Amino acid sequence: MKPVHPDHTAPADAETRRAVAPVICYPVEGLPAPDLAPYRAARDGWTKVGETQVPAREARCFRVPAGHFFRITSVEGPQVGDLNLWNATNLAERFYSGKTRALHGTHLSSGDRMWSAHPYLRPMATITDDSLDWYGFDAFGGAVHDVIGTRCDPYTHNLLSHGGQYHHCCHSNLTRALADTTGLSLAEAEGHVHDVLNVFMCTGFTRDTGQYFMKASPVRVGDYLEFFAEIDLLGALSACPGGDCSAEHSSDAAACHPLLVEVFRPVAPPAGWVSPPVNGYDRSHGR
Ligand SMILES: [Zn+2]
Numbered sequence: 003m004k005p006v007h008p009d010h011t012a013p014a015d016a017e018t019r020r021a022v023a024p025v026i027c028y029p030v031e032g033l034p035a036p037d038l039a040p041y042r043a044a045r046d047g048w049t050k051v052g053e054t055q056v057p058a059r060e061a062r063c064f065r066v067p068a069g070h071f072f073r074i075t076s077v078e079g080p081q082v083g084d085l086n087l088w089n090a091t092n093l094a095e096r097f098y099s100g101k102t103r104a105l106h107g108t109h110l111s112s113g114d115r116m117w118s119a120h121p122y123l124r125p126m127a128t129i130t131d132d133s134l135d136w137y138g139f140d141a142f143g144g145a146v147h148d149v150i151g152t153r154c155d156p157y158t159h160n161l162l163s164h165g166g167q168y169h170h171c172c173h174s175n176l177t178r179a180l181a182d183t184t185g186l187s188l189a190e191a192e193g194h195v196h197d198v199l200n201v202f203m204c205t206g207f208t209r210d211t212g213q214y215f216m217k218a219s220p221v222r223v224g225d226y227l228e229f230f231a232e233i234d235l236l237g238a239l240s241a242c243p244g245g246d247c248s249a250e251h252s253s254d255a256a257a258c259h260p261l262l263v264e265v266f267r268p269v270a271p272p273a274g275w276v277s278p279p280v281n282g283y284d285r286s287h288g289r
Contacts, residue, residue: 003211028105038113040272041130041230045071052265054239056083058258061175061240063183064265065090066231068277071130071266074201074239075226079259080246082203082219083239084153084172086180086196087116087126090234093184095122099149099197108206109145111135116199116229123281126235131228134202137220143206144217147227151205151214153198154242168253172198172240179238201227201239201261203247218248232278239263 013019048071054064058081066072067090074083089095098119106114111132115125134146155173159166173195181191202221207214245256 003213006211033105036113036115036125036128038130040274041128044230044268044270044272044275045130045266046269048266048268050264051267054263056239056241056261056263058241058245058260059170059175059243059254061172061179061238062263063179063236063238064263066229066235066237066265067267068231068234069268069271069275070231071228071268072231072235072237073131073226073228073262073264073266075262075264076202076221076223077260077262078223079257080202080219080221080223081259081261082221082242082244082247083201083261084176084198084242085201086176086198086238087118088194088236089118089122089126090236093194093236095119095126096194096196097126097199098123099152099199102199103149106149108148108150110147110149110199115232118233119196121281121283121285123283124278125232127229127231129227130230131226133225133227134220137204139206140204142215142217143209144204144215145206146202146204146220148200148203148205149197150207151198151200151203151216153195153200153240154244168243170243170254172242175240176238179240183236183238195238198240203242205247216244216247219246221246230272237263 054062056062087097095118098117102117114129116127118126137146139145153172156171176195177192181188202219204219205216241261245258
């Protein structure tokens with residue numbers, strides 16, 4: 003983190019340098035922004051075609067065909083979820099948290115998209131509804147549904163707890179779920195687990211030190227985050243051992259609750275929708 007007492011004195015023009023206005027790295031005008039109206043209209047008369055209960059401190063996989071919707075809902079009590087997405091027929095195409103963050107900002111909501119990794123880099127899912135969109139940014143700089151944290155994992159826990167072994171971090175939960183669904187070994191499955199969308203998690207960076215923080219999620223029973231599958235998806239959702247993340251994770255200390263994933267088939271796809279092709283870069287890299 004940035005030192006409170008730096009080793010080097012500030013130059014004479016320090017304030018002038020600090021005063022330079024920031025430039026948005028990826029102006030959203032350059033993105034093909036989705037029109038949510040056709041997506042939302044397609045929900046009329048939809049049919050629920052599947053549901054998956056994710057037990058507390060566990061993960062489960064689910065499949066969503068392109069053109070279908072899925073919803074993650076808080077049931078029983080406040081709970082955050084760690085979401086991984088893959089192309090259902092190609093695990094190499096997986097959610098790219100870092101580029102999604104660069105494109106949409108630190109926290110996602112309606113109209114934002116979950117982008118896939120290189121060389122695919124296309125929308126995997128579009129967020130079509132968010133019952134917590136009223137939250138915005140709080141006085142601490144916290145907001146909901148982040149792509150800044152990673153997933154709690156037993157390796158970091160081992161480092162910070164001086165040798166601790168804990169097996170229900172989201173990383174391990176997602177690994178077991180993917181192995182169970184695909185038949186891959188745990189070691190093989192682990193390599194496909196990636197940085198997540200932290201569903202319902204309320205996080206930010208401290209203003210003074212830039213440290214990642216979490217606080218009790220504002221999610222309540224019935225709150226949901228809804229997605230439209232742009233391509234055939236395999237998803238995995240972990241009900242984090244942090245519960246609502248008000249205190250700690252990587253232990254069984256926090257109160258935890260299940261999460262519900264529901265899949266809906268619309269009567270017809272959104273008007274004008276076509277499943278996006280993979281990225282158009284020719285991959286010649288200048289040679
Ligand atoms: Zn977790």
